[in-house]
Amino acid sequence: MVKLLAALPLLVSFGSHAAIVGVAEMQDGASILFQDDRGPCVGAARLASFVKPAAAGTIPGCWVARGHHIAVVFFDGDVGAVPVAALKPPKNA
Helix, strand or coil, X not given: CHHHHHHCCCCEEECCEEEEEEEEEXXXXXXXXXXXXXXXXXXXXXXXXXXXXXXXCEEEEEEEEECCEEEEEECCCCEEEEEHHHCECCCCC
């Protein structure tokens, strides 16, 4: 996780909400928000949110940095890996 934070030094605070440390955008308009809050996740894992296209809903999950990739598991059972290089800072950063 230290590598991820080094790659994205800009943290944006949303009041009492967790800071978003990175965003992965999909071609269909969906995105994954990577947050610094633990939420319901355990150990080194942190909270992630899959945002459906056109803000049609979200699916929570957990993420952890693994070398050059971020492993993410969503509460609907979907899993994936996102290259750290694909992350962007939040739009309102």
